[in-house]
Amino acid sequence: MAALFTTPKRNDKTSGAHFIEPDVRRRTLLAHGSWRRVTRRIVVGAVCALTVSSLLMPSVSLAAEWVDVGGVRHEAAAGPTGDAAGTWSWDGADDMKLNGYDGGAIQAAGKLNIAYEGKNTVKTEPDYTGAAIKAQDGTSQKAELNITSSNSTDELNVTAEADAIKSTGDLSISGPGTVNTTSTTSDGIEAKGDLSITGSGTVNATGGTEGIQSKGKTTIDSSGTVIAKGSEGYGIAAGSDLIIKGGGKVEASSIEEAAIWADGNIDISDGSQVEASSQGDLAVDAEGSLAVTNASLDASGVEYGVYAYKGVTLDHATVTVRTSASGGQAIALITDGDDIVIKNGSIVDAFAEGKFSVAISTRNHQPNVAGGHIYISDSVVKAIARYVETGGDGPDHYSNDQSGEVIPEPRGLNIGIFAQTYEGITPASISIVRSKLTAEGDTAAIFALAISEDGKAIGTIEIEGAPIQTPAGGKIINYRYEEEYGPSISYEAGQTIGTGDATIDSPYDAAVAKRTVTVPPEEIKPEEKPGETKPEGSKSEGTKTTKTVAVAATGAKTTGKLAATGDASSAAIIATALVGTAAIVTGALASRKRS
DSSP, X not given: OOOSSOOOOTTOTTTTHHHHHHHHHHHHHHHXXXXXXXXXXXXXXXXXXXXXXXXXXXXXXXXXXXXXXXXXXXXXGGOOEEOTTSSEEEOSSSEXXXXXXXXXXXXXXXXXXXXXXXXXXXXXXXXXXXXXXXXXXXXXXXXXXXXEESSTTOEEEXXXXXXXXXXXXXXXXXXSSEEEEEESSSOSEEESSOEEEEEXXXXXXXXSSOSEEESSOEXXXXXXXXXXXXXXXXXXXXXSOEEEESSOEEEEEESSSOSEEESSOEEEETTOEEEEEESSSEEEEESSOEEEESSEXXXXXXXXXXXXXXXXXXXXXXXXXXXXXXXXXXXXXXXXXXXEEEESSOEEEEEEEEEEEEEEEEEOOSTTOSOOEEEEESSEEEEEEEEOOOSXXXXXXXXXXXXXXXXXXXXXXXXXXXXXXXXXXXXXXXEEESOEEEEXXXXXXXXXXXXXXXXXXXXXXXXXXXXXXXXXXXXXXXXXXXXXXXXXXXXEEEEEEESSSSOBSOXXXXXXXXXXXXXXXXXXXXXXXXXXXXXXXXXXXXXXXXXXXXXXXXXXXXXXXXXXXXXXXXXXXXXXXXXXXXXXXXXXXXXXXXX
């Protein structure tokens, strides 16, 4: 049988179907990003072209051309207007005030600023197909919708079958008041341009599809609370980057999709507290990178918790990720196009439960792309992967091969921390520096693996300033396996934590540690280290952390040294299980891309 990690030859589309999926994903990304790479060829006559285009383009938005309140249209040419009771007024330009309004839809062409006071309700009739509050492009004015309040007691309640609040341009919500939106069939809040939520108030958006959606950049800079609930769609969906800062609380959830999705980077900082939960698939999904800095993230998904294509950086962050997929693949924290960096006092708790599960995982999914490196420094990390029984034989099932030898046939694969590369820019590596680490997996606690066609690439593990406490006598041990695929051979070479000195050729070898604990010397009780002196430079220093990580990235300092060769084993271990798991993640993500 094939080795656990072995990847078939890349052009073998029959046996290597699991490795074809990343190509599909990559083509999808190129399709969505191709407009960014269109070459601009026209240079001569640029000044004239710009001059002509400025005359033909609509003018910059200055005010609404008209507003429609409760089905009655009011033209800007007619001047200011409103109702006799003063529940609403419009200055004939871009400013509208609501004070105790309780009525039908409000729409405008061009720019509209809505300031609400007191308690206000905007609700559409059952047969009304438009948004409850909407700004749309006018004849000569572009759409822009700004909603604001002055007091914490101000309230705006918006309900519609279609979008509750919508702008075909940019949209902003600010102030200390409360905005509640509900859409039964569409989005709670939607912007075709950029979207921003600022201030200290509360925004509560519930959608039949997305809770909050923008086609552009989304910024939440609030010390208040933002709650976004999606049903068939995302809780929060950003068409480019998503920035969350300001120290407030963001709660996002979805029934069928990711709780938070961004077609760019996700950046959480400034003391913000983010909670994301999905009943359908992922909790957090970023097509770019994920950075959590001086902030917290609590994510819960069914199969995948947090996925960031272009890397994960956790800097003085508190991150909890939970995934549980009975009988399926479960990965708590994963990136497949860059590295994972956990540093500067971060506290990370990752748990994955499934037939094939990994708590923290990074890999490169194409030859010569980034990824496959994990750097942990001056932090506290717990990474646990568990097997879920789905009927039949579990991980400890055994059978006989043709020679009569009793060999294991594992039905699952579960690794706490896993780094993998296939012909990557640099081979897989895991670096643990001055960190308290607990890693557990029913198969292995920690594994670094490099797959290549010449056997020269070697996955490595480095541990510095954090002695291994568990298992007793634990050390970095070597792994090597080779598999023939017709005329070619695929090599797997890496390292894991375990006992003994021999090079192993199966992750199910008895020497592999299923639980690994590392602790910095200053945190070890005196009775646990008799006669041991504290190593120099064990204290956390930001500059030293950076330097150490840089050394680890080059592979210049590695505790374990891999033997050049290893005997092939007859142990039967499931073919390409973890590579297949990562590919399934990639393929699933590709199907969710927005046009």
